[in-house]
Amino acid sequence: MTQPPTSLTFEEARQRVDAYIGQFREGYFPPLLLLARLTEETGEIARVLAHQHGKTPKPGEDAGDLEMELADLLFVMICLANERGLSLERGFERMMQKIETRDADRWTRKEPGQ
Numbered sequence: 462m463t464q465p466p467t468s469l470t471f472e473e474a475r476q477r478v479d480a481y482i483g484q485f486r487e488g489y490f491p492p493l494l495l496l497a498r499l500t501e502e503t504g505e506i507a508r509v510l511a512h513q514h515g516k517t518p519k520p521g522e523d524a525g526d527l528e529m530e531l532a533d534l535l536f537v538m539i540c541l542a543n544e545r546g547l548s549l550e551r552g553f554e555r556m557m558q559k560i561e562t563r564d565a566d567r568w569t570r571k572e573p574g575q
């Protein structure tokens with residue numbers, strides 16, 4: 462197993478997924494199928510969290526790997542953004558700008574040293 466890079470940019474992730482998908486004639490799934498995959502992966506995240514916070518796994522059922530399930534979801538999100546020609550980096554920046562302004566006073570700020 463290769464060591465992961467110390468940091469990964471949105472663009473590197475976008476290109477890596479695009480290079481992977483680009484090897485295959487089928488290419489990206491169409492948007493509604495990607496939406497189904499997003500939903501499926503979200504459900505897998507829910508299952509892992511349920512195992513960690515309450516529900517006991519069924520006999521023989523794996524407790525799951527939250528990090529991997531989050532990465533599965535990220536992969537599908539990158540696929541959907543690439544398929545639609547969207548930039549997750551630009552979207553992330555826009556979203557952060559939104560919450561940093563709109564929600565600037567929404568939460569209780571920590572006191573210095575907290």
Ligand SMILES: [Mg+2]
Pocket residue numbers: 502505529530533534
């Ligand atoms: Mg999964």
